[in-house]
Amino acid sequence: MRLPLIETERLYLRELIIADKKELMKVLSNPESIKFYPNSFSEEKVENWIQWNIENYKKYKHGLWAVILKEGDMFIGDCGITMQDIDGETVPEIGFHIILEYCNRGYATEAALACKEYAFKVLNYPKIFSYTRIRNIPSQKVAKKIGLQFYKYFEKNGEKQIAQVVSKD
Ligand SMILES: CC(C)(COP(=O)(O)OP(=O)(O)OC[C@H]1O[C@@H](n2cnc3c(N)ncnc32)[C@H](O)[C@@H]1OP(=O)(O)O)[C@@H](O)C(=O)NCCC(=O)NCCS
Numbered sequence: 778m779r780l781p782l783i784e785t786e787r788l789y790l791r792e793l794i795i796a797d798k799k800e801l802m803k804v805l806s807n808p809e810s811i812k813f814y815p816n817s818f819s820e821e822k823v824e825n826w827i828q829w830n831i832e833n834y835k836k837y838k839h840g841l842w843a844v845i846l847k848e849g850d851m852f853i854g855d856c857g858i859t860m861q862d863i864d865g866e867t868v869p870e871i872g873f874h875i876i877l878e879y880c881n882r883g884y885a886t887e888a889a890l891a892c893k894e895y896a897f898k899v900l901n902y903p904k905i906f907s908y909t910r911i912r913n914i915p916s917q918k919v920a921k922k923i924g925l926q927f928y929k930y931f932e933k934n935g936e937k938q939i940a941q942v943v944s945k946d
Pocket of ligand 1: 813
């Protein structure tokens with residue numbers, strides 16, 4: 778059992794482990810959840826995703842973490858900070874993926890708000906970004922609810938993306 782890194786009222790966040798693959802597939806491999814991505818993830822891609830985050834923890838001291846609902850100790854998705862290329866700049870970015878049956882209860886917002894505070898207070902980043910395809914309104918809403926504002930539109934993977942940002946001060 779991994780120790781929680783971040784705790785909120787209803788959630789805790791801990792490092793992902795390979796054994797989370799089946800639970801994480803409930804979001805990343807669900808075509809309905811992942812409808813704004815080009816394809817849902819194969820089992821191998823989800824395993825690579827977890828491995829990428831395990832490397833991120835070592836390299837940057839952050840990555841996407843497992844989001845666990847305290848009530849029932851349920852794995853409900855991932856949320857955290859990874860380094861991403863936004864229009865040629867490599868920046869810390871907050872990302873989140875929540876299993877469909879747990880969506881629209883404010884869990885992504887609660888986890889992302891705690892990650893934003895962690896990025897500023899623990900990791901000492903001056904700015905934190907989020908980006909998504911412009912069609913992904915729920916993702917933009919979560920970023921806005923935690924205080925991020927419009928930064929720019931840009932192209933990535935042949936699709937129009939929107940980036941949002943907030944500064945520490
Ligand atoms: C984006 C995501 C993480 C949000 O998770 P969540 O736990 O449902 O988020 P919250 O409940 O905190 O907030 C969701 C917001 O989106 C809104 N929303 C949900 N579906 C919507 C829709 N179809 N159209 C408009 N708004 C929508 C909700 O009403 C809520 O906003 P509100 O509080 O202003 O009403 C979740 O939808 C998800 O995992 N999507 C798939 C993965 C993904 O695209 N991740 C982002 C990658 S960039």
